[in-house]
Amino acid sequence: MSRRLLPDVVPARARALAFAALTLVSWSPVGAAAPNGPCPALPGLADLACVARDEGWFYADDAASAARLADDARIAADTFVRHFERTAPPGAVVAAGTGRHLDDDARTAMRDAGARWVLPWLDASERATLRRDAIERQLRARLPDAEDARIRSLREAALAQAANTSDAGGDGADTDRSALRHEIGHMLLIDAFWPDRAVSGAPAHYGGPGPDWLDETAGVLMESEAMTAVRRRLLYDDGAMSQLRPLDEFFAMPHPLMAGLVAARAEADGPPHAGIRVVSGDAGRRMADQAPWFYVQARDVADFLIARAGTPTVFAGIARFVAGGGDIEDWLALHGPDHGLPPTVAALDAAWRAWHAASAPH
Numbered sequence: 001m002s003r004r005l006l007p008d009v010v011p012a013r014a015r016a017l018a019f020a021a022l023t024l025v026s027w028s029p030v031g032a033a034a035p036n037g038p039c040p041a042l043p044g045l046a047d048l049a050c051v052a053r054d055e056g057w058f059y060a061d062d063a064a065s066a067a068r069l070a071d072d073a074r075i076a077a078d079t080f081v082r083h084f085e086r087t088a089p090p091g092a093v094v095a096a097g098t099g100r101h102l103d104d105d106a107r108t109a110m111r112d113a114g115a116r117w118v119l120p121w122l123d124a125s126e127r128a129t130l131r132r133d134a135i136e137r138q139l140r141a142r143l144p145d146a147e148d149a150r151i152r153s154l155r156e157a158a159l160a161q162a163a164n165t166s167d168a169g170g171d172g173a174d175t176d177r178s179a180l181r182h183e184i185g186h187m188l189l190i191d192a193f194w195p196d197r198a199v200s201g202a203p204a205h206y207g208g209p210g211p212d213w214l215d216e217t218a219g220v221l222m223e224s225e226a227m228t229a230v231r232r233r234l235l236y237d238d239g240a241m242s243q244l245r246p247l248d249e250f251f252a253m254p255h256p257l258m259a260g261l262v263a264a265r266a267e268a269d270g271p272p273h274a275g276i277r278v279v280s281g282d283a284g285r286r287m288a289d290q291a292p293w294f295y296v297q298a299r300d301v302a303d304f305l306i307a308r309a310g311t312p313t314v315f316a317g318i319a320r321f322v323a324g325g326g327d328i329e330d331w332l333a334l335h336g337p338d339h340g341l342p343p344t345v346a347a348l349d350a351a352w353r354a355w356h357a358a359s360a361p362h
């Protein structure tokens, strides 16, 4: 049984952002695309409610929860078309709970029905429970002599504080739903642009075959307005710019979470559970320190590209080009000026910094 813990000493905001990112992608090999029919029966998970939509199949403990998953998939699909000009491939989200494994038979059933991707998920109440348990464990470790009532009251205070200071105006449900859309964004990008990707059980690359910055861009573009506002606010904190990388590095770097995961694997006490990786302790803390800025920079660069190109579809051409084997440097040289962008990454970096400085809230 794996554990999912919040790192215990990172700032609340960073923790919230990292938490939204801790659920890792997992996908199934490509099957032939098929028109959506009724929900495929999942061996071993027959008690789950399921909703069938154009975007795919959505499984959860009850119908209302399944419908919420489907609603978020719809938002992600619409957003994906707006930015990438490709139809969102149908998939499946399965919120089966932490105690149950999404096995190969269930994945096969969904693939055979036409799901191009499969995302194991935790629903909002499970995430809330995990957060609560993690905080309680940390408190007990720090205050071994405290009575239960004292621990409980500190736990509730910590939860309330995190809700007030961290994310999305204190609405944890918004954060959970935004995180789901983010993860679906990864799935859609991979399947829409790399449909023949080679798939193994454990991806060597964090998000997929594309560069990590583009993969993460697809994620942040799907997020809620509240989460987007959190990302943008961080950009103008003191010292924020020193956390961001020059664009030549940003376009080439691996996702910081990937490096963290390699370390986390060594520390983990079990295999990933149904594709949901649980991270704790030092590894979680390292990831929480580094990962938020990757998302924040992806958001900022995306805002810049949209503003400079004057269209939200600027990513479509980039994704097509990169999926064809090119890189951003060559895309800029060949197509940048057509989109109002400089022809080199170095010049893009300068333009981005100038735009960023001019965009600071007054």
Ligand SMILES: [Zn+2]
Residues within 6 Å of the ligand: 021, 182, 183, 186, 215, 216, 219, 220
């Ligand atoms: Zn992501």
